[in-house]
Amino acid sequence: MTAFNYTALSTDGKTISGSVPADSRAAAIAAVVAKGLSPIKVEEQGSGKKNAVKPFALSLSLGKNGSNAASKPGRVTQRHVEAFTRELASLLAGGVPLARALHLLRRESKASGPQALWSQIHDDVVGGTALADALAQHPRQFSTVYVAMVRAGEAGGFLDIVLNQIAEFRTREQDLKGKVKAALVYPCVLAFMAVGVVGFLMIFFIPTFKGIFSDFGANLPFLTQIILNASNTMTSRSGLVVLGLTAAIVFGIYRYISTDAGKRKMEQFILKVPGLGNVVAFFAMVRFCRMLGTLLGAGVPLVASLKVAKEAIGNQTLADTVAHGIEEVQRGESLARALGSSEKLFPATVVEMIAIAEETGRLDKELVRLSISYESELDRKLRMLVALAEPLLLFIMASIIGTIVIGMLLPIFKLQELIK
Numbered sequence: 001m002t003a004f005n006y007t008a009l010s011t012d013g014k015t016i017s018g019s020v021p022a023d024s025r026a027a028a029i030a031a032v033v034a035k036g037l038s039p040i041k042v043e044e045q046g047s048g049k050k051n052a053v054k055p056f057a058l059s060l061s062l063g064k065n066g067s068n069a070a071s072k073p074g075r076v077t078q079r080h081v082e083a084f085t086r087e088l089a090s091l092l093a094g095g096v097p098l099a100r101a102l103h104l105l106r107r108e109s110k111a112s113g114p115q116a117l118w119s120q121i122h123d124d125v126v127g128g129t130a131l132a133d134a135l136a137q138h139p140r141q142f143s144t145v146y147v148a149m150v151r152a153g154e155a156g157g158f159l160d161i162v163l164n165q166i167a168e169f170r171t172r173e174q175d176l177k178g179k180v181k182a183a184l185v186y187p188c189v190l191a192f193m194a195v196g197v198v199g200f201l202m203i204f205f206i207p208t209f210k211g212i213f214s215d216f217g218a219n220l221p222f223l224t225q226i227i228l229n230a231s232n233t234m235t236s237r238s239g240l241v242v243l244g245l246t247a248a249i250v251f252g253i254y255r256y257i258s259t260d261a262g263k264r265k266m267e268q269f270i271l272k273v274p275g276l277g278n279v280v281a282f283f284a285m286v287r288f289c290r291m292l293g294t295l296l297g298a299g300v301p302l303v304a305s306l307k308v309a310k311e312a313i314g315n316q317t318l319a320d321t322v323a324h325g326i327e328e329v330q331r332g333e334s335l336a337r338a339l340g341s342s343e344k345l346f347p348a349t350v351v352e353m354i355a356i357a358e359e360t361g362r363l364d365k366e367l368v369r370l371s372i373s374y375e376s377e378l379d380r381k382l383r384m385l386v387a388l389a390e391p392l393l394l395f396i397m398a399s400i401i402g403t404i405v406i407g408m409l410l411p412i413f414k415l416q417e418l419i420k
Contacts, residue, residue, distance in 0.1 A: 003045045006027035019045065044264050055205055060265070078140050080114045082170055089163035098159070099126050115157040117141065119165075130154055145291065148308040152300040165294045172290060172375070180283070183382040187389045194397040201404050204214030206231035209408055223403070268319040271344065275385050280380050281344050282315045288322070289343070303330055318345050349376075 001021045007026065022028035084105060091101035102122035109115040117138060124134035132151035135142040147167060153162030156408060206227060220228070256262035271277040288309050295305035306326045313319045321342035328338035336355035339346045346354075350370060358367030 003044055006032050007047055014196070018215050059323070075111075075113045076117050078141075078170075078174075080143050080168060082117065082174075084114070085163050085170070086167040089160050089167060092160035092163065098131065107193035131159070145311050147298075147309055149295065152295065152304065152308075158299060161337075165297065169294050170289060173370075179379055179382060181322065183386045187386060188395055190390065190393040190397065193392070194400065197397070198400055198404070201401070202227075202231045202234050204402070206408070207235060216218065221407070223407040224410050227404055227407040264316055267315050271315075271317060275388065279378070279381050279385055280315065281318065282314050282381060284318045285345055285350065286374050286378055288311075289367045289374070293369075293371060296318050296364035302335065313345075318342070321345055335363070 001023055003019050003021050005017070005019050007017050014213060019029040020028050022031055045139045065127070087105055091104065092098065096104070097121065102118060106118040106122055107114055109118055120161045121131075121134045121138075124137070124301040125131055130151070132147050132154055135150060136147045147374055149162050149166055150159070153159040209228075257266045270280055292305055295308055296302065300308070303326065306329060310319050310326065313322065321344070322339070325335075325338035325341060328341070329335055334355065335358055336351050339354065340348075340351040353366060353370060354363070
């Protein structure tokens with residue numbers, strides 16, 4: 001058992017110093033609280049300031065029962081993270097110290113998952129860890145972009161402003177992603193229906209014609225034979241083999257595109273698809289401009305902002321072009337000239353507006369304005385893409401079903417000719 005020196009406040013406001021034996025610093029804090037004192041500093045004897053805890057923060061590091069409240073976090077959704085970000089920004093803007101703000105958020109949390117996670121973050125911060133480092137230990141809830149922005153806010157002394165900007169950024173990001181998902185719903189439903197209808201025809205409808213066609217006494221048309229063979233395959237044991245092979249191929253493709261090389265190949269292919277590639281690049285540009293404008297508005301240096309904003313693009317192929325632009329900015333080139341080399345991501349009109357914003361000193365505001373303006377343009381492009389995809393999917397669906405129906409009718413027409 002180790003001895004810990006402490007400095008604490010009594011109920012009448014007097015400063016009291018002493019020492020307590022404990023197995024750990026958390027146990028020492030609990031012992032000090034049990035004496036009815038409010039700890040200011042607790043450190044292991046002989047450790048100097050290495051394990052010292054910041055004033056005020058220690059009194060908030062324990063739960064109601066004097067035990068460490070942190071436990072393994074349960075399910076924490078993005079909605080919880082957004083609420084946490086907004087509330088923490090409001091508390092910090094109101095002058096509440098960081099440790100106390102985290103304690104209040106932990107105490108007010110109703111769900112067990114978020115409460116456990118906020119407790120872990122609170123205890124890490126109380127122990128002297130920077131907030132960004134504490135958040136970085138939970139990558140599933142806090143992305144690298146989120147952590148980078150918090151780190152910049154801590155370094156610049158404007159954490160409340162950065163957190164508020166993160167909350168606004170995430171809200172707009174969710175709105176933008178919601179529009180993309182909503183645009184994909186109808187095409188996905190059509191594709192699912194097409195697969196279901198074809199599967200029903202091949203498994204349940206076509207087999208009823210087998211007995212009829214077997215009594216024809218004549219060769220069946222080539223198209224009919226193909227359809228019947230496909231139906232036989234799907235309804236026999238060999239159909240399970242085909243299904244297994246198909247699943248294996250899909251899984252192999254999934255594993256391949258999960259690698260860096262496969263992901264890049266997939267991204268390059270998507271960017272070359274007419275219509276879709278343009279929308280993907282537009283989406284990446286909107287995210288990049290919003291993130292860069294938000295960081296610059298928060299006082300983060302240009303090069304550091306560019307490196308963080310590059311991670312928000314979400315497309316490694318396009319991010320590589322921005323990485324080249326960052327190198328040019330570090331060599332002294334203007335941002336507009338550096339980004340102008342990536343024509344796929346930044347149209348000439350956008351580059352020109354960025355150049356004017358640099359000259360007038362309004363780069364952060366102009367980038368945010370561009371992101372809002374082009375978000376409406378992206379919504380229009382998405383609607384147009386869906387409007388084109390719907391008739392295309394309907395045409396493909398009708399063609400497949402029509403081919404099956406015609407293949408089943410051809411033998412009947414041939415039978416009528418034989419009868420004549």
